[in-house]
Amino acid sequence: MAGGMNKRGTYGSMADRVARSSQPEAAEAAEAVAAVPVKHCWVTGAEGRVPGLLLEWRKRPDGWHARVVRPVRDHAGDWVVVEEWLPAGLLDPLG
Structure with a gap:
């Protein structure tokens, strides 16, 4: 060549x-x-305090809610990831 x-x-x-x-x-x-406006946060729920990703805020008649992705335990006790709207009172900033 x-x-x-x-x-x-x-x-x-x-x-x-x-x-x-x-x-x-x-x-x-x-x-x-x-x-991407994703922020890290802590979510307090049935599993205790777990890390989450805050995706968006929305004002509702009953206050501010956050769209969050976080781990939760399913019925078998395994960890799964869920996306849900949660009241602002369940969130804490990371740090």
């Missing part, structure tokens, strides 16, 4: 091409992470 492994042509080295191809994806990933 003419040129073999060292042929770079107008595209540059393999390292240059890999670096160029991964930069837009990294920038898009950083923008996506920055756009």
